[in-house]
Amino acid sequence: MDITPLTGYTDLDRSTNTAVSLHNMYTRLAVVGDANEQNGLPGQEATQERGYETRQWLQRYLIGLKDDINLSLRVRTGSYEETISLATLSSTSDRNGSTWDRDVTHDAHNFPWFLANRDAAAPIPQLVLQFRGSRAMESGAASAALQAALGAIKTVSPQATVITKLSEPGTRERASAIDQVISKLFSSKVGETHRSDRNLVQWTAEGGVRVALRVPRSTSDWDGPLQEVGYWTIGFAPPRPSLFSQWQICEPSSKATYCMRKPEEAKKAILETKNAAAILSYPLIRNSAGDLTIKSHLLQQNWYVAAQTSFVGNVLSDSGTANFLCLTIIESMMALGLNDLDAWLVTWAAMKGLPQAKAMHPAALSNAQACVEVTKSVSAS
Template sequence: MDLTPLSTYEDHWDERKGEGHNFSGSYTRLVIRSEILANATTNEAGTSAQADGRQSFEYDSRPWLARALIGKEFSANFSAAVRVGSFDQVVPLLTIGHQSNSSGEKWTRQVYHDALNFPLFLVKRDGSASIPQIYFQVKLDKTYASRGAAAALGIAVQVAKALVNPPLVMTRLTTESAKNEARALDFAISQLFSNSITEEHWTDRDLRLWRPAKAGSSGVVVQFNMPANEDDYKDPIRVGKWRITFEEPRPSIFSDWRVCTDGVVMRCKPTLEKAKAAVVAEVSAGEILNYRLIPSSPETSSIESYLGSRPWYTTSLVAISRGRGDDQKSALSSFCNNIINEITRLELSAFDAQAVLWAIYKGSPDSIPELKQADGCVRALGDFAHKA
């Protein structure tokens, strides 16, 4: 029995071919791509052509007398939500609205084809952020009161985006603002599309069982079906599919080198260690120190300004400058460990914490002596211990 005729769910997360072991301690981001049946494609002659078998969802007007006597609205929304660790995102993928009343006719049709502009998030080694929860919902509403749900949702999306300047990476500093955006959109969808049909699909998928799209299908796929008639929900017609997956793992937020098994992909290395080596070779201290943690907050917008605002930072520098011999080495080790702890406390990776420590040292040559004289700093530098 088909319990959800307006939507179908396909699981392409093949557990036998999982290649997600490199996610542990690395970053990734959400990727949503559409496969809309009626999209224009390029044929062999190089001209645009529509997919075979498409059906048009026409803009059918009602007679003026019917509109004057009874106001009517049809609205539909198809959305996806993904929650993993501190990352929380709600994405309205398709919104359709038709208002017909004494004021006239108004149609709204919004399709989100490919959604890629999401912040990076860390897949923690302790497993606390390695299992994304993926949620799809379909809401259809037919009423005889013109509330303008589809248009109102479009406004809600714009307001939410305007109020939240999306970060480049999810950290402890940006978690709440990102969640506020997701809550606002989820609330708007629930309130505006609440009177008729709701279909939902939930799934939890382990990133360790992820595999890249080049090796075959990946992620989860959901299909949305649309009634051909606004007054009759029988025999819905396929509109299209959306694939939810994740970008290849990358070891650092400071460089876009990733781990990919397909050697044709740009800026990819076959192993995590080789990707880390590429990052170490190319990053500069200035790029690391000026990386913006919070786009909307100038006081703590960069790595350098954030660390400089920590109470222990100036105290540690004073202890280093006044110390001699073993006392200075001890102060240096404490300084290095504080930086590593502070960066990982932000929910950035240990590898990026090493990068920040190296950048602080290289970017402050007059105030910090040679780190290699302190064993604690050599250990803390890790992969960056031998970078010039």
């Protein structure tokens, strides 16, 4: 018996054992849609349309009707949360006339990267797929209101390129705000919810979770036959060993670029093309006031400023200060949520690209053990 006839849920990875290791790597959410639409392509079969049904003026004058349908997805992985509206269909028919508003997310990939796991305790993605549908004798335009609200939230919320301790609160508040807007606009006269918790190590490159949406064929008959709108595949992008390079772990093919089968091969390619200026300019957070880059973040740290004023021109003393700087940069980057490779790359970039104190002895860095180890670790050889 299908107790959720309006929505479908399929685990595409249940019978596979080919998951890609995400150990100490980054990934991000990926939503790929397949809306059941006719795009006018040669040889493509036309699909049955959901038309825009009108009512006579007297019916509209006597009874105002408002139909709303929304399918949304909420994902939580560790400290990272995201809420996505997959489809919204709204119509209003009252004395003022008839309006229709339909909004469909076909593909969504512009999500922040996050570190999957640094140890054996991988985060467990929690998926909540929620359908809300209602028919009420009232007026309004929920779809337009939803898109306006989403636009306002995204405008005022900082946009994270990577999930770190700096961006965690903002992403949680943004996801919560979007979820609250959807809940308020779409009263759950009809509601269906699917929940899933699955360890991140069980997600495969070509798999994921497939969700489907079916709606009444007639906007005026919720008890009539259903028609499939389409489906979306929810998954995660191929893992990346570093935020500062496009190289990823995947099977090379004619359609894929920057693919390496083995993490060791990808790491070598990353180190061969490393660029100090690009690393330092990498944005941790984007907002209307400007980007918070790695460079600006480091220069704002009290310990960094204090260390720069501690150089005195003595090789022994300055080597100790330089050693402290390299160790602290590594620790601070890993505390933010970067992996060890990127923490070393940031430290190397800081040595190469940040202005050094004039009083620092020329041999300070080459005599600081932590700095020497970083240089060796990021060597491409």
